Amino acid sequence: MDKWWKQSTFYEIYIPSFMDGNGDGIGDFQGITSKLDYLKELGIDGIWLTPFYESPKVDNGYDISDYYKIDSDYGTMGDFETFIQEAHHRGIRVIADLVLNHTSSEHQWFQESKSSRNHPKRDWYIWRDEPNNWESFFGGSAWEYDKTTKQYYYHAFAREQVDLNWHNPEVKKAMFDVIKFWLDKGIDGFRLDVINFLKVNDSFLNNPFDEKKQEQIHLHDKDQEGILLLIEEIAKFVHQYPDKFLVGEVGSENLNILKQYSGNNKLDVVFNFNIGSIEEFDASQLYQQLVATEETYKECQIPTLFFSSHDMSRHISRFGNREDRAKLVATLMLTAKGIPFIYNGDEIGMRDWITDDINKMKDIQGITAYKLALKEGKSHDEALIIANEKSRDKSRTPMQWNGNTYAGFSTNEPWINVPAELHLAIMEDQQDDPNSLLSFYKKLLRLRKKHVALHAGNYEYLHYKDDIITFAKTKQSEKIVVVLNFSDEKKSIELKSQIHILLLTNKNISKEENVITLLSNEAIIYKEKIRICE
Ligand code: GLC
Numbered sequence: 001m002d003k004w005w006k007q008s009t010f011y012e013i014y015i016p017s018f019m020d021g022n023g024d025g026i027g028d029f030q031g032i033t034s035k036l037d038y039l040k041e042l043g044i045d046g047i048w049l050t051p052f053y054e055s056p057k058v059d060n061g062y063d064i065s066d067y068y069k070i071d072s073d074y075g076t077m078g079d080f081e082t083f084i085q086e087a088h089h090r091g092i093r094v095i096a097d098l099v100l101n102h103t104s105s106e107h108q109w110f111q112e113s114k115s116s117r118n119h120p121k122r123d124w125y126i127w128r129d130e131p132n133n134w135e136s137f138f139g140g141s142a143w144e145y146d147k148t149t150k151q152y153y154y155h156a157f158a159r160e161q162v163d164l165n166w167h168n169p170e171v172k173k174a175m176f177d178v179i180k181f182w183l184d185k186g187i188d189g190f191r192l193d194v195i196n197f198l199k200v201n202d203s204f205l206n207n208p209f210d211e212k213k214q215e216q217i218h219l220h221d222k223d224q225e226g227i228l229l230l231i232e233e234i235a236k237f238v239h240q241y242p243d244k245f246l247v248g249e250v251g252s253e254n255l256n257i258l259k260q261y262s263g264n265n266k267l268d269v270v271f272n273f274n275i276g277s278i279e280e281f282d283a284s285q286l287y288q289q290l291v292a293t294e295e296t297y298k299e300c301q302i303p304t305l306f307f308s309s310h311d312m313s314r315h316i317s318r319f320g321n322r323e324d325r326a327k328l329v330a331t332l333m334l335t336a337k338g339i340p341f342i343y344n345g346d347e348i349g350m351r352d353w354i355t356d357d358i359n360k361m362k363d364i365q366g367i368t369a370y371k372l373a374l375k376e377g378k379s380h381d382e383a384l385i386i387a388n389e390k391s392r393d394k395s396r397t398p399m400q401w402n403g404n405t406y407a408g409f410s411t412n413e414p415w416i417n418v419p420a421e422l423h424l425a426i427m428e429d430q431q432d433d434p435n436s437l438l439s440f441y442k443k444l445l446r447l448r449k450k451h452v453a454l455h456a457g458n459y460e461y462l463h464y465k466d467d468i469i470t471f472a473k474t475k476q477s478e479k480i481v482v483v484l485n486f487s488d489e490k491k492s493i494e495l496k497s498q499i500h501i502l503l504l505t506n507k508n509i510s511k512e513e514n515v516i517t518l519l520s521n522e523a524i525i526y527k528e529k530i531r532i533c534e
Contacts, residue, residue, distance in 0.1 A: 004093065005189070005245040005268060006302065007455040008045035009334065009445060010341045014310040015050050015074055016060060017398045017406040018344055022075075025405050027398075029070075029079035033086050035401075042347060042438075043445030046093040048191050048247075050310060052080070056106050058160040059364050060310075060396075062097075062193060063104035067178040084186045093188035095245060100175050100234075101197045102161040109174070110162050117149050124174075126154035126165050126200065133206040135216045137251075138368045139390075142221070156197055156221060158364050166198045166230065176237055183238070189245030189268075190238070195231065196250045196261065199224040223257055232265050247304065247339075253277050255289075255296050263301040269339055272303045277312065281319035283486035287464035290336065294459060305338035308346050314395045317352035324521040327440050327506035328484055331523035334444040335454055335482045336471065345399050347441040348427045351418045352394040358384055362407055366391025400426045440506060447503055447525065453478040468493060468518070472528070479528040485518040492517045500529040 013032060021030030029052075039047070051061035054069040061071065070080050087094050103110055112121040131143030131152045136159075143152040144159040154163045164171050179190070201220035208217050231248075238244050248267040250258055255274045262270045275289045293303045307315035307329055316326045326349050333340050358380075361367055370387035378386065388394070397418075398406035405411070411426055430436035448454045457473030457480070464470075467487035473480050480503070485491050495514045502509070507522040518524065 002456060003245075003268075004243065005046065005339065008093070008339065009043070009448065010046040010048050010095070010247075010339065011039060011042070011044040012048045012309060012341055012343045013050065014344060014396055015052055017396050019399060019401060020405055024073075025407070026073045027406060028073065029075035029083045033079075033083045036083075036086050036090055036092065039092060040090045041442070043442055043449065044092065044342065046095060046188070046245075047087060048095050048341065049097060051097045051099060051193075056104055056160065058104070058158055060362075062099050063102070063106075063158065063161045064099055065104040065106040066108075068181060081185070088186070093245075094186075095189040095191055095247070096182055096187045097193060098179070098182070098190045099193040100164070100166075101194050102155065102157065102163045105160045105162050107162075114146055114148060114153070117151070121170075123168050124165055124171050125162050127151045128154070128204065132204050133216070134218075134221050135207070138365045139372045140368065154200070156194070158368070163197075163200070167202065172230075172233075179234075179238060183241050183244065188243070189247070192234070192246060192248045192267070194251050195248040195267070196227060196252065196257070197222045198230060199227045201225075222251065228260060228266070231261060231267060235266055247271065255292055259296050259301065263298055269302055269304050271306065271341070272338070275303070276306045276309075278307075279318060281325060281486065283467050283469055283484070284464060286332075286486075287462075287469050290469075291462060294337070294462065303338040304341055305333045305336055306341035306343065307333060308343040308395060309341075310343070310396055311392050312395060314343070314346065314350060314352050316346070316349050317394075321351065322521070323349055323437055324506060326437055328486065328521050328523045330437075330441055330444055331482065331504075331506065331525065332469070332484055334441075334448050335473070335480070335525060337457070337459055337473065342441075343395070345395075345397075347438050348400060348430055349437045350395075350397065350400060353397045353418055354388040354394060355391075356384070358387060360408070361387060361391055361393055363391045363393045363396070366393060402426045402428050443504055451478060451480055451503075451527075452476055453480040466491065481526050481528055483516070483518065483524050485520065485522045488520045490517055490519055497528045501527045503527055 016027045018027040019031030019035050020026060021028050021034055052070055052074050053064045054066035054071045055061045055064050070077050084094055109121055109124055112119055113125045129151055131141055134142040136142040136157060138157050142155055145152050155161050156163055201224050205220050207219050210217060235246060238246055246267045248261050248270040250261045250270045252258055253273040258270050261267050278285055315329055319325045355361055358370055366387045369390035370383045373383035373386045398404045398409050398411055400411045403412055430438035452475045453473045457475035460472040460474045462471040468491060469484045471482055492515055495516060503525040505524045507519040509524050510517045
């Protein structure tokens with residue numbers, strides 16, 4: 001029997017903005033629990049929860065100050081337990097985001113480490129007399145001077161997110177205890193945050209720059225020697241528990257790096273940013289990445305399929321703000337080979353948001369970009385544009401349930417940059433509309449579940465021509481064909497085989513003999529007649 005996750009569709013919940021259950025303006029466990037019936041009806045199988053541990057939330061919970069506590073903004077341990085029970089009761093699995101690379105600077109471990117050069121926990125973090133040239137991924141130096149002990153500590157992200165020293169076995173032991181605690185609580189697996197950053201090169205050589213001398217190449221601060229062995233240790237520890245799932249955020253769009261982290265003895269899957277981060281609505285690029293992944297991955301490796309997350313611009317906004325395209329991309333995501341991860345709100349076509357007021361920006365990456373731009377002499381307006389480009393607030397607005405609020409936004413007031421009719425088109429309005437994006441997602445998820453060729457099949461072929469991606473997937477005696485027209489024009493194509501049953505289209509194909517005409521951005525899924533030899 002295949003592992004459960006191989007046939008699952010995951011749904012990412014960005015906790016602070018998903019559903020405010022107690023009216024304090026912040027999403028919480030009570031709120032998520034109240035939406036489990038919606039998620040069941042949508043048809044997803046697993047939830048990925050962004051971090052919910054106690055945190056000062058400089059980076060929205062990716063700065064954990066206590067790994068054993070639920071952040072009080074999100075509820076109590078009791079609320080968490082109820083949520084897990086209720087999710088399991090509906091057959092929905094839950095994976096937790098776990099940040100092993102760094103802790104909050106407010107974590108007790110760091111407070112002890114920074115207290116004196118001789119403290120037993122000094123070596124739990126990375127301290128140096130002099131900084132090197134490594135840059136933080138949020139901008140600026142990755143080293144922060146600490147007055148108390150007159151040394152610098154290393155932080156790959158914000159200065160309040162201090163990198164742990166994974167060369168120290170005590171760190172590993174402490175983190176394995178954390179993993180065990182949450183597995184014992186019934187969590188079904190983890191999304192491991194920036195997992196390829198866990199080891200840095202202890203020679204601390206300076207990083208080189210690209211040819212234009214503008215961007216630093218992160219040669220010595222990620223994907224370092226020993227990281228894969230460490231990954232194997234983590235995977236072995238987690239997989240002692242039967243049926244647990246591990247998805248890694250390997251911060252890279254390079255398929256040759258990504259491929260090293262999943263498969264036998266390693267992580268079950270990693271996020272395929274080589275596919276998911278594609279900026280343009282471009283079928284040929286997408287096709288190239290699908291093929292490259294298929295060719296590069298070994299038999300035991302499965303890719304993931306996603307196009308949005310809490311760190312990215314929403315794909316409907318990236319791809320021209322069009323619902324037909326959103327349906328087309330959803331079709332690809334839920335029928336191609338791979339484990340799909342839907343980002344909350346994509347199923348109702350939520351759009352990116354930008355701000356005209358820097359004081360309303362919450363994301364540390366955007367705020368840091370703003371400050372650095374001003375420092376470099378840019379005007380306020382120029383800095384604001386840069387900040388909006390970098391800021392991940394764009395995809396973190398409150399989920400559009402009627403009246404939901406987060407960070408001072410409400411779904412009942414218009415937002416800048418999002419046309420009022422789209423933003424105010426709350427989820428509840430789509431539920432009863434058979435042509436809505438939400439209804440289309442539901443149909444796709446049902447089809448995926450029903451047809452073994454869709455949820456467990458392999459490609460029989462994967463083609464591209466003239467803006468059309470076509471693939472066939474087979475399993476047992478079933479064969480399903482998917483045709484995706486990425487162009488704005490009508491296209492006629494000759495089918496290799498006969499349509500047996502048309503399962504789904506986002507538009508209205510016409511068909512004569514073996515020639516079908518697809519409307520612009522049309523997606524079709526059909527079942528092929530399998531010839532039985534007599
Ligand atoms: C991951 C998270 C992102 C966070 C970063 C640092 O990339 O997805 O939101 O800022 O790690 O923890």
